Amino acid sequence: MKTADIVASPVRLNAVEAPGQPEPSTELEQLYRGFERELLVPLWTEIGDLMPVHPRSKASPHLWRWDNLVALAARAGQLVPVGRGGERRAIALANPSLGGKPYATPTLWAAIQYLMPGEDAPEHRHSQHAFRFVVEGEGVWTVVNGDAVRMSRGDFLPQSGWNWHSHHNAATAPMAWIDGLDIPFSYYTESQFFEFGREKTTATSKATPQHSRSERLWGHAGLRPVSQPDPTTATPLLAYRWADTDRALREQLALESEGHPATLSAGHAAVRYTNPTTGGDVLPTIRAEMHRLRGGAATLARREVGSSVYQVFDGRGSVTVGDHTWSVGRGDMFVVPSWVLFAATAATGASTLDLFRFSDSPIFEALHAQRTHVGAP
Amino acid sequence: MKTADIVASPVRLNAVEAPGQPEPSTELEQLYRGFERELLVPLWTEIGDLMPVHPRSKASPHLWRWDNLVALAARAGQLVPVGRGGERRAIALANPSLGGKPYATPTLWAAIQYLMPGEDAPEHRHSQHAFRFVVEGEGVWTVVNGDAVRMSRGDFLPQSGWNWHSHHNAATAPMAWIDGLDIPFSYYTESQFFEFGREKTTATSKATPQHSRSERLWGHAGLRPVSQPDPTTATPLLAYRWADTDRALREQLALESEGHPATLSAGHAAVRYTNPTTGGDVLPTIRAEMHRLRGGAATLARREVGSSVYQVFDGRGSVTVGDHTWSVGRGDMFVVPSWVLFAATAATGASTLDLFRFSDSPIFEALHAQRTHVGAP
Amino acid sequence: MKTADIVASPVRLNAVEAPGQPEPSTELEQLYRGFERELLVPLWTEIGDLMPVHPRSKASPHLWRWDNLVALAARAGQLVPVGRGGERRAIALANPSLGGKPYATPTLWAAIQYLMPGEDAPEHRHSQHAFRFVVEGEGVWTVVNGDAVRMSRGDFLPQSGWNWHSHHNAATAPMAWIDGLDIPFSYYTESQFFEFGREKTTATSKATPQHSRSERLWGHAGLRPVSQPDPTTATPLLAYRWADTDRALREQLALESEGHPATLSAGHAAVRYTNPTTGGDVLPTIRAEMHRLRGGAATLARREVGSSVYQVFDGRGSVTVGDHTWSVGRGDMFVVPSWVLFAATAATGASTLDLFRFSDSPIFEALHAQRTHVGAP
């Protein structure tokens, strides 16, 4: 840091007119120069920004259209090979207020990943927690510690830290899906590790099985293999299939129609993907949920500590994030920064609006810093 | 307690010849009389029984044949009405070494319950935790807080403490099933509460639905209703269906055949029924599991702190409990007292041996008193 | 169990007149004989006793006078040697309603232990959790895994399961103290293990140090040795000294006098002995507390699931346990069975009434079975 950096800090200049500031004087100026020389910054000039009354996110609400994402990813499929070093053909949402960094929000990474027929994304492992979610297509398998996991529309595939994984496209068409990770959080907190694995996938069989071994062992509601007695910090179940998610959401709406409590609010069903060994979130740092609104129904307006990324899985509707309101359809992605008001409404009609959401909520719950405000501002 | 009771205590008389006893004398006799008058008992005469090297269960291994249980229950169906006061037509296993008490083991109650066509067992609630397991038949529904739960062969229905419940036989034939509860433990520790409810079942619909509301809300592997965010001390899922249990066991054996770790030991698959909000046991005091042995396969021999009750769900085989070895078939029930060696072997042939088991293990795990010894004695 | 035992069961005979019983008949009689032959007991004849509306303890309230306890213990000191086999010169309270068993309550053991000058109680270990509490005297040391722990008036010494321990009286006078253990609970649940150790104490030094190593490592409020990072299931601190307990109680009453919340109710201070690695109870199955009432003050009346044993540490007052009210003074011991109303009042005057209490509450909290009712019945 050069001394000049501090002098030029816009925060400092603004702060002179902030409440509670000392009168400008030559002596004060000398004191501030002294601070700079010693690499010190006073609280009183910074407190308004540093310690706001409530979170004021640096991130902006923003919407990315799926068509644009897919078109650019497809072009990358033609121009950019996949292999060791670059590791993945993944293209990340860069929040417009986060300095060009590939961060959807301050803590969350969200990317479209794209694999051409026959391609392999090489094996590696990292301490960052990840998941895949498939808004359309099929044919790619993710191989986790040698267990091949089929990927199909609507499937959610968590990928907890430090497990070997690779991808292979066994189909005759390209396939796109989204990746979510805690890369920005790990990067900022400087807690990440990475290791390269083999160049080729490590599937134990040529053909992708219908169900991964993890599903066969763990995918039975309320039933735990006695051979696996201990809770694990992340889910051992590697795929949550759309048929199950869809049925769970349908049942919530049906129960509501029959007069029983099941939904979050009128017409708003939601399931959270959980770790069957604990009942808690699938990953230590990432919460993932699927929300469904009946045609014409709306969520309650809501603010929460922490940020979310949404992808429209199906249907049409409108979403409000802070001062923005957008019409959205399949595949569209948008971010809700911390403490920014969010609400969604499904288009009127027979069909529902399905919203996939992931967030950093487990971080705040683990640290007892979670707050939620439900209702209009 | 009369003074004479202590004098006559067989423990006291035996103890005189136990190691570390004082020399008999008139003075000692007077001292012991003084103890009796003051309602005192010395440790040194009792320690061998009170503080053994390892658990020496008061309970005995014992086997009850299903045919006999059903025959007596059917006869009770003709002679004993079901209604308020008696509450249930349940007939409990009374371990031959527990003084004629209706205790299968010191902590566990196990009974056959029997309901004639059209009969109702009236509503009540109690702090004791319970479950039903159905070895054969169908047509009865259990109504829990107004939620009607179908009962069919192979289903496991947990019933955690202090929930209103009743039973109704909507079929044209009688039906029998088994009940497991922690009645002896609650009785001994003097921690139980009971309340009468309505005389009639409180089902909200005439016909039993295929799936209870609890299943529609909670019966989706790894998916949690977001409207129900908090962990609960017992499972909110009121039925674990045989089709799911069977599939989970089949998959474990298939994975084993493919060379992957999934079973407890060679040819021995097992699932534990769990609370989806915590991943832990279904009930705070009762563990329930289904075990499957391939034809010809055997479990490892095993001793555990705490007691178990088993019912053969299907197949044939032999079981060893301490010094006893029995041939067993469908519906037969037996108890394994604390720290008594247990092993089972499936009959050779194509079919498997399925054993339903429940135990008091959660008590010992909660209190950090669990110990297990695997292998021959 | 002989068949005749069941026939003769007084419960069965009484039950015939209980509500909800079938009409007596020859067929019913034959059915009941059939139950006996098959070792079965029906619920409907037992339910009134087995599943009461609230706990109805088999144990009775009872008071033991300290003078009597000490006199008999001293006589035992003359007549009964201490050594391998008998292990301890401990004389247990035998609740008058528990069949002459050495059980203060269904779950708790309470005994006076007595050691003559120069005597050693030999080393052993057991899974039962224990503590010592010293109402008067000093000079004995307990040696735990080689760590010598001084015992003096007012000190509380927890002794968690499976640690080697012995006692040595290094003074020139006999010394008495009380032991509390979960022997009845471990015995009933059949979860106990025992092992003999060396004949002689294993203290590493001749003289008892003022403070044990455990106190030097763990006895600093809010400070944890970084070399010992993990929580332990029972406390690593082997002595809680009277000076600290007394100061904590004085401060609560002083804070109350200054108008701040600190006491349980007016004039009623209380501290719980805790495990510094978890903040929870010192032992997995036993809670221990010291209560202090200002002169003339009274506790609120209270019922709780689970049982307690009290010893008057200092002062005079009266205690009510169910239908009994006793005047009590130093050293007197009494039991409060489950769900029996308890209240205490300190004698009017300058001095306080100090009551040491231990209970089985952690068992019920761990199993989510705790209930408390505060206020008159």
Added chain:
Amino acid sequence: MKTADIVASPVRLNAVEAPGQPEPSTELEQLYRGFERELLVPLWTEIGDLMPVHPRSKASPHLWRWDNLVALAARAGQLVPVGRGGERRAIALANPSLGGKPYATPTLWAAIQYLMPGEDAPEHRHSQHAFRFVVEGEGVWTVVNGDAVRMSRGDFLPQSGWNWHSHHNAATAPMAWIDGLDIPFSYYTESQFFEFGREKTTATSKATPQHSRSERLWGHAGLRPVSQPDPTTATPLLAYRWADTDRALREQLALESEGHPATLSAGHAAVRYTNPTTGGDVLPTIRAEMHRLRGGAATLARREVGSSVYQVFDGRGSVTVGDHTWSVGRGDMFVVPSWVLFAATAATGASTLDLFRFSDSPIFEALHAQRTHVGAP
């Protein structure tokens, strides 16, 4: 974000030569422009920085000399009033590699605070967790929810989030101390709340008491007020006094000298400040410890996920942080970034080196992301 921002990103330009990059071409250039227009950033150009093999901290090791800190703080005492708006006369360490931000490390704030005789720092509360540590002086009291807490040399005063607090200097001399907070972490994760309180301190008495109410209630090792039964997310104890800390450290070294395990390594004693209701860290996001090295002794070299700030409390020695080695003395402060090697050695001689340390370790432990490497690199 302007498009130009992304183009100019130095990461992007460097990345062209990183392994696994596509061949430059006009088409690739057009693709990258497309990414920029759509606010997208590819993984393959960023992965080397974003997902390193192990943490590579943006922060630098740096040392601040206490004399310089005090001199500047004293000058601020003359020139900068304390009051509403600026809130505190606190001057923060600004890590030289963190862009002039007042961050000692990416997650931790460390500042010297200074109060002139008679001054009040006004009441406020915030969700950020804080503590004070006093390297020298006395006379200031911190008032927390009306409870006045004396501050003296060696005292550690945790201040958990959302409690009202103010400071008052009741002495005739200025006083300086250090503040530690999780401001950068809260700021980055956008999870902070703030509220102004009264202008004046809310002490209930004129004179500072020797002990705060919190100490009188909670400052007794292993003793918990029964009136406060539940665990709290942060410590209820508002002061950890030097006399206790010093004694705990002395005892560890004495035990080591007597041949017993007590220290982290030879000559290295350490205590962690803990929450007496849980045994865990005092604050959900901040760990605080005091380390003591015998004269001439050295710590083991160590790398950890997460960052620390140290202040020399007493003695002299040298510390190594990555490539830097500094001689240090009383009051000097330095930072150890994530995964940077740290070791310290006490100067040879009779006196010990006492190091106060605070870190963000609880964050990583809560999220299961903690890793430690002990030993040379």
